[in-house]
Structure formats: structure tokens, C-alpha cells
């Protein structure tokens with residue numbers, strides 16, 4: 316892994332570097348290291364699929380769409396790493412790599428979705444190993460470009476839900492950093508801001524990895540969108556006192572009945588919003604919808620290391636007793652009854668979710 320600092324690119328005052336992209340000159344995958352933001356802006360270069368798998372696991376790259384596209388480029392690296400001289404050998408190496416990449420994180424469906432798409436290329440007829448390598452790169456590149464295009468389309472549909480003057484609670488990070496660029500739920504907020512609507516965002520800090528306080532707040536600063544960071548447990552207060560108009564979050568896997576698995580804390584937030592008649596929207600590309608699952612109960616929830624919960628300091632000292640133990644589910648499921656809509660690149664899906672999801676997925 317190599318690092319290069321200060322490759323930040325601004326257009327006017329807005330940051331435009333993609334979260335991840337293929338570096339053609341060095342034949343490596345280049346990505347922003349999300350573990351060190353906002354204190355440091357670092358770019359890392361990955362030249363093996365194993366290092367891509369590790370980057371997904373340790374959350375150097377995170378967010379459902381971003382990990383899907385990273386895995387796609389991981390397959391490109393696996394093809395370059397393979398010493399196989401014929402197509403049979405290369406295909407076998409690529410299936411093994413896909414298996415390892417898919418195991419990196421279990422909840423977001425975008426990861427198996429992207430690998431399935433890459434494996435369809437692997438298993439299609441090719442003239443040579445060179446031809447297969449080239450086609451894999453083109454497919455990963457297409458996925459990256461489609462992601463950005465799709466997010467902008469989602470943004471335009473979602474922005475119609477936002478009124479001038481709205482205060483919005485946003486959970487986790489769903490911005491450019493969670494995708495290849497632009498973002499999903501945060502992309503909706505960014506689109507409404509670009510349309511001239513005055514918006515205020517209450518940014519859930521999103522314990523334990525603080526994707527909200529670190530990454531969403533950093534992105535909102537880049538886009539000059541006004542915000543306040545709130546502790547996750549303050550959301551109920553703001554909702555009950557009438558200070559919030561809408562809640563927007565992303566999604567990592569949506570079952571066909573509309574239940575949404577998203578960052579831990581989304582369920583609690585949706586419950587409080589629903590109890591106070593504040594609409595909740597999950598913003599997702601349709602690649603996040605898993606029609607094979609009848610309900611959210613079937614979604615595997617990743618449980619991460621307890622250190623992520625326990626490693627906190629107050630005044631430079633450990634805030635938890637030595638030997639304390641913790642539980643750390645990384646996602647929870649918001650039942651569809653709590654949602655006002657799912658915002659996708661094909662439009663806003665309203666209840667009844669199952670019937671409408673079937674219709675939209677057939678489009």
C-alpha cells in the first residue's frame with residue numbers, strides 16, 4: 316500500500332476527486348483513506364485483490380456502493396495478478412478471488428451484486444486471457460461511471476421531496492465518500508442545496524465509527540451546506556420538539572417487502588421520526604434491493620469488533636473500565652411500515668412497497 320498526500324482536487328470551492336478510481340498509468344486502484352478523515356486527506360494505491368479485501372474489512376473504503384465498485388476493481392487486480400496462461404486457469408483464479416472479496420463484509424448487497432456482474436464477464440466467451448483482462452477493466456469502469464450517473468438521477472428525484480427551509484436529520488455517511496461520487500441520501504441534500512433551497516442538516520454523529528461526525532460533516536463543509544452535529548441520542552429530542560421536517564438515510568440491503576438494513580441506529584431514528592409524524596426516506600440505487608429476501612429478518616447483520624465501541628477516551632483517559640466488554644452490530648433493520656418512501660434512480664417508491672418494488676424492478 317502506498318500513500319500520497321494532498322491530491323485533493325477542487326472545482327471552484329467544491330471537492331471533485333472520486334472516492335475510488337483506476338489509476339491507468341500504474342495499473343492500481345486509487346482510493347481516499349476514509350479512516351483518517353477529516354484530520355488527514357490521504358490517497359492510497361492498492362495493487363492486489365487481497366489488499367482491496369482488507370481495505371473493505373478495515374473500512375478504508377466503506378458505504379454500500381463504494382465497496383461494490385471497489386470489489387469490481389479488486390477483480391481487475393486479481394486478473395492482473397494471476398499467472399494463468401489460459402482462460403480456464405484465469406477463470407478459476409478469478410472465482411477464488413471473488414469468493415474472498417465477497418466475504419469481506421456481509422450486509423451490503425452491493426458487494427455480491429458487483430461481483431456477480433464481474434463473474435458474468437469472467438464466464439462469458441473470450442478470445443484470450445488478454446481479452447478477458449481488458450473486458451473486466453471496462454466492466455469495472457462502467458460500474459464506476461454508472462454509479463455516479465445513477466446517484467445524480469437519485470438526487471434529482473429526492474430533491475423534489477425537500478422544501479425550502481427544511482431541517483433534515485441525516486444518519487451515517489451516504490455522500491460522495493460512500494459511493495464513487497456524489498452520494499445517495501447526502502446526494503439528495505446536495506442536489507436540493509444546488510437548486511438554491513435553504514436547508515439545515517442535523518448530522519447524527521453515528522457511533523461507534525462516527526461516519527456522521529467525521530465524514531458527513533466534512534463533506535457538508537466542502538459543499539458549504541449549513542449543519543450541526545448531534546449525538547445520536549439527541550435525535551428524539553429534535554424530532555419531538557418539532558425542529559425536524561424530514562429524515563434521510565441510505566441503505567445497505569433492502570428486502571422485497573421494503574425493509575431496509577442500514578447503519579446501526581437507523582431503526583431507533585425511524586421509530587422516533589414515525590412517532591412524531593416526520594417522514595423517513597431511505598435513499599438507494601436499485602442495486603441495493605435484494606428481491607430474493609422476503610423481509611429484513613433474512614438480512615445478515617455484520618457484528619464488528621468490540622474495540623470500536625470500547626476505544627473511547629475522555630480527557631485523554633480510557634472512558635470504559637479495563638476488561639469491559641461490548642456488542643457491536645454494525646447495522647439494523649428498519650421495518651417498511653416506518654418509511655414514507657424509498658428514493659431510487661427510477662423514482663420514489665411509496666407503499667405498498669412490495670407491489671411497487673416488483674413493478675419498478677421489472678422496468
Ligand code: MRU
Nearest residue numbers: 377378379487489493565566578
Ligand atoms: O459501515 P458503513 O460505513 O459501510 O455503512 C454505510 C452505511 O450504512 C450507509 O449509510 C449505507 O451504506 C448507504 S451509503 C450510500
